[in-house]
Amino acid sequence: MHSIPLHPELLRGALDVERTAHGVLPHRLPARARAQCADPQLAMVESQPSGVRLALRTRATVVELDTLATKRVYVGAPPRPDGVYDLLVDGRLAGSGRVEGGNTLTIDMTTGGVELRPGPVGTVRFAGLPGTVKDVEIWLPHNETTELVALRADAPVEPVPDRGRAVWLHHGSSISHGSDAASPTTTWPALAAALGGVELINLGLGGSALLDPFTARTLRDTPADLISVKLGINVVNADLMRLRAFGPAVHGFLDTVREGHPDTPLLVVSPILCPIHEDTPGPSAPDFSAMSEGRLRFRAVGDPAETASGKLTLNVIRAELDRIVRERAAEDRNLHYLDGRDLYGEADFGELPLPDDLHPDAAAHRRIGERFAARAFTAGGPFGDGAV
Structure with a gap:
C-alpha cells in the first residue's frame, strides 16, 4: 500500500485546511471568518464537512482512509448513527462505509452543557475497485467533524483534474x-x-x-x-x-x-x-x-x-x-x-x-x-x- 500525503489539492468543497496534531481538518469557512465569531455552534457546523470530498485519479483497487471523527450525543435524545462515507467511482455510487471510534461530544440541551471525550482513530476501507484509471471520490460525513489522519492506496494517486464543470x-x-x-x-x-x-x-x-x-x-x-x-x-x-x-x-x-x-x-x-x-x-x-x-x-x-x-x-x-x-x-x-x-x-x-x-x-x-x-x-x- 502507498501512503498518500493529504495535500489540500486532493480535497474538493473545503475553503480551508487546518493542520492538527492528528492530520488535517477541512473547514468550510476560512480562518478569517472563523476568527470573527466565537459561537460554538458555528465552530461545530462549519467543521462538519458537508459536501467535502477527496477526489483522486488512480488505478488503485483498494483505498483506505484513517479519520478521527467527532460524534454528537444529545442527552435524552435517541442515539445518532455514525456518519457515512460515500464512495463514488466515475461519478457513480460504488460503496459506503462508517468509521468506529472517534471523539464524543455530549450536549445537554436543557443546561447548555458540553463535554468532549477523546476517542481513537478509525479506518474506512474500500476494496474491489476496478483496476483501470478512474476518478474516485470519498465524500466525508456531512454531519461529523472529521480530521483526516492518513490515506493509503495500492497504486499511486493524483488530484482529479479540472473537469470543466460550473x-x-x-x-x-x-x-x-x-x-x-x-x-x-x-x-x-x-x-x-x-x-x-x-x-x-x-x-x-x-x-x-x-x-x-x-x-x-x-x-x-x-x-x-x-x-x-x-x-x-x-x-x-x-x-x-x-x-x-x-x-x-x-x-x-x-x-x-x-x-x-x-x-x-x-x-x-x-x-x-x-x-x-x-x-x-x-x-x-x-x-x-x-x-x-x-x-x-x-x-x-x-x-x-x-x-x-x-x-x-x-x-x-x-x-x-x-x-x-x-x-x-x-x-x-x-x-x-x-x-x-x-x-x-x-x-x-x-x-x-x-x-x-x-x-x-x-x-x-x-x-x-x-x-x-x-x-x-x-x-x-x-x-x-x-x-x-
Whole structure:
C-alpha cells in the first residue's frame, strides 16, 4: 500500500485546511471568518464537512482512509448513527462505509452543557475497485467533524483534474447542511449538484445561516459560476432580529456577494414549509416532553401577536425576500427568487412530514434536490445557461 500525503489539492468543497496534531481538518469557512465569531455552534457546523470530498485519479483497487471523527450525543435524545462515507467511482455510487471510534461530544440541551471525550482513530476501507484509471471520490460525513489522519492506496494517486464543470456555491441552514439526510451524497444540495452536472461548494451551516457579514464576505471571495443563498429559517429559529433589521441585512448581504460576483447568476431561496413557524415567531426550542419519550422534536415559543411589532415568521420573511429581489432585479438581471414552498410545501408535508417538526427526512431531501435541479438547472431556469 502507498501512503498518500493529504495535500489540500486532493480535497474538493473545503475553503480551508487546518493542520492538527492528528492530520488535517477541512473547514468550510476560512480562518478569517472563523476568527470573527466565537459561537460554538458555528465552530461545530462549519467543521462538519458537508459536501467535502477527496477526489483522486488512480488505478488503485483498494483505498483506505484513517479519520478521527467527532460524534454528537444529545442527552435524552435517541442515539445518532455514525456518519457515512460515500464512495463514488466515475461519478457513480460504488460503496459506503462508517468509521468506529472517534471523539464524543455530549450536549445537554436543557443546561447548555458540553463535554468532549477523546476517542481513537478509525479506518474506512474500500476494496474491489476496478483496476483501470478512474476518478474516485470519498465524500466525508456531512454531519461529523472529521480530521483526516492518513490515506493509503495500492497504486499511486493524483488530484482529479479540472473537469470543466460550473462551480455552484450554495449557502443555507441545517436543511442545506444536510440534517436528517441519509448520507453525504444524498443531502439535497449534493443531489441537485449531481443532477445539474456542477461542482458543489456547500456552505449550508446548521443553525448559522444568520446573514453574518463574514459569511457574505466568504461568498464574495470564493470563485463560483453559480450562487444561491437560502435565507430565513435560522433568523426565525434564533429570534435574531426584527423586520426593521432584516430587510437592510439582506440588502447588505447581497451587496457584499455582488462585490465579488457582479454578474454571476444569484438565486435567493426562501424557507421551505415549516408549519410551526409559518405564522408563529421564534425562537425555536426543543420539546423536552418528546425527549422524555426518546424523540427529538422542536416547537415555536413565540407569540403570533408579536408579528405586529416586527417579529419575524416564515410568511413575513418570504414576502420580504420576494419584495427585495423584485426591486433589486430591476437593475440586476442575474438576480432571481425561488419560493422555498415550491421545493417542499403543504402537500409534501402531508406526505413526508418533518420528523422533528423542523428538518426534512431522507425522502424529502431527495424530493427537494430533484425539484431544485428541475427549477434551477434546466433551460429557462436561473442556472440553466451556467451549468456545463
